Amino acid sequence: xxxxxxxxxxxxxxxxxxxxxxxxxxxxxxxxxxxxxxxxxxxxxxxxxxxxxxxxxxxxxxxxxxxxxxxxxxxxxxxxxxxxxxxxxxxxxxxxxxxxxxxxxxxxxxxxxxxxxxxxxxxxxxxxxxxxxxxxxxxxxxxxxxxxxxxxxxxxxxxxxxxxxxxxxxxxxxxxxxxxxxxxxxxxxxxxxxxxxxxxxxxxxxxxxxxxxxxxxxxxxxxxxxxxxxxxxxxxxxxxxxxxxxxxxxxxxxxxxxxxxxxxxxxxxxxxxxxxxxxxxxxxxxxxxxxxxxxxxxxxxxxxxxxxxxxxxxxxxxxxxxxxxxxxxxx
Numbered sequence: 001x002x003x004x005x006x007x008x009x010x011x012x013x014x015x016x017x018x019x020x021x022x023x024x025x026x027x028x029x030x031x032x033x034x035x036x037x038x039x040x041x042x043x044x045x046x047x048x049x050x051x052x053x054x055x056x057x058x059x060x061x062x063x064x065x066x067x068x069x070x071x072x073x074x075x076x077x078x079x080x081x082x083x084x085x086x087x088x089x090x091x092x093x094x095x096x097x098x099x100x101x102x103x104x105x106x107x108x109x110x111x112x113x114x115x116x117x118x119x120x121x122x123x124x125x126x127x128x129x130x131x132x133x134x135x136x137x138x139x140x141x142x143x144x145x146x147x148x149x150x151x152x153x154x155x156x157x158x159x160x161x162x163x164x165x166x167x168x169x170x171x172x173x174x175x176x177x178x179x180x181x182x183x184x185x186x187x188x189x190x191x192x193x194x195x196x197x198x199x200x201x202x203x204x205x206x207x208x209x210x211x212x213x214x215x216x217x218x219x220x221x222x223x224x225x226x227x228x229x230x231x232x233x234x235x236x237x238x239x240x241x242x243x244x245x246x247x248x249x250x251x252x253x254x255x256x257x258x259x260x261x262x263x264x265x266x267x268x269x270x271x272x273x274x275x276x277x278x279x280x281x282x283x284x285x286x287x288x289x290x291x292x293x294x295x296x297x298x299x300x301x302x303x304x305x306x307x308x309x310x311x312x313x314x315x316x317x318x319x320x321x322x323x324x325x326x327x328x329x330x331x
Contacts, residue, residue, distance in 0.1 A: 001100075002026070002027065003027065003029070003099050004099050004308050006069050006311055008020065008022075008064065008067065009022035012250075014252055015319075016050065016053060016316060018313075018316070029100070030079070030102075031080065035081050035103065035105060036077045036080045036091070037100055037102050038073075038091055039075050040096060040099060040331050041075045041118050042075075042119050042331065043074075043096030043328070043331065044072035045071065045311065045314050045328075046128075047249065049069070050249045051249065052070075059274060072092065072126065072127060073101065073122075074118040074121050074122060075091065075118075075331075076088065076089070077090075085105040085110060090111050090112070091108035091110055092121045093108045094107070096329075097311060098308075119328045123156055123300065123326035124293070125289060128160060129289055130278065130279075132157045132158075132161035132164055132219075133285045133288075134275060135273055136161050136168075136217070136219055136241065138278060140271075141217075142168060143216075147170070147213060147215050147217070148162070148173050148174070148218075149211065149218045151227075151230070153176055153182075153195060154178075154325070155221060155323065155326075156325055156326035158221050159186075160298070161219045162191075163297075163298050163299065165217070166191050170217075172193050173192050173193050174196075175190075175195040176195065176203070176207075179199075182195075182324065185324065189299055190299055198226060203225050203229045204228075204232060207230065207232075211233050216238050217238065217239050217240075221245075221246060222244070222246055222247045223242070223246070224245065225247070225255065226247070227245075228257050228259055231259050232259060232262070237268070239270075239271070240269065240270040240271070242270060242271065249319070250319070300325065302324075302326050302328055303325060303326070303327050305317070305329050306330045308329070314329045315327075
């Protein structure tokens with residue numbers, strides 16, 4: 001059988017395009033001792049993948065030219081040379097962007113797709129969910145009765161961060177998004193107290209109107225102008241959890257923040273974080289999130305693109321903000 005997979009054809013300068021990807025075919029690999037072959041069913045595209053397209057040192061190795069791309073995926077084991085992961089098991093692993101993945105069984109995690117759909121383990125019960133949970137509660141130390149602002153609030157992480165803030169007792173939950181439809185969704189479906197379209201004029205003015213009592217916690221997925229506007233509205237001893245800066249990922253010259261002196265006068269804590277530093281919280285997160293899901297208290301927005309051939313389209317669309325919630329490719 002043939003195996004379609006995507007390679008990095010060239011490194012982008014600025015906004016990636018379809019020309020930076022190459023679809024190739026090869027034979028489905030055969031597992032060796034301790035290995036499994038997984039037929040991928042769903043795969044994730046994430047903002048962090050944009051950083052891995054650059055050949056620069058970072059917390060994870062960059063994608064290599066003319067080599068397969070990588071990312072979260074869930075699939076079914078179709079061949080196994082491991083006693084621990086049998087044929088037929090559903091597993092979560094890190095070799096997406098291909099139809100079939102060969103990897104060591106120890107680098108997979110068996111998941112129960114009868115309890116939750118495969119896409120849930122790439123979203124609400126996976127990396128984005130834990131990112132939202134740990135960033136809000138362990139990095140920003142949100143407490144009940146505080147005012148919370150989430151940028152990129154209609155995305156995979158932001159949509160969950162806002163809902164977790166509400167469920168954990170925030171007094172006010174404000175979100176930003178890039179369209180009127182997303183703003184409506186945040187308020188009417190996800191339970192945000194208010195939201196604004198950052199394309200509708202001055203971000204600083206809109207945020208000031210919606211936060212008359214200031215902001216105690218800012219969950220930042222965007223960086224740039226929205227981070228600057230949030231700092232103006234932060235209360236004394238406010239906390240900023242810096243999860244992402246998607247507004248800057250495709251800019252050759254990143255936008256500077258001009259009001260960092262407010263960190264001093266307001267005694268603001270601004271901390272970046274990586275979800276990999278918070279794996280110890282995974283069990284507590286899964287237990288609490290599973291309860292919320294069972295009770296219908298958390299909504300899970302997802303956007304699906306079908307076909308391995310359209311994986312780059314899904315990735316580029318996600319960078320343009322075309323997704324509502326988690327962007328998933330169904331293979």
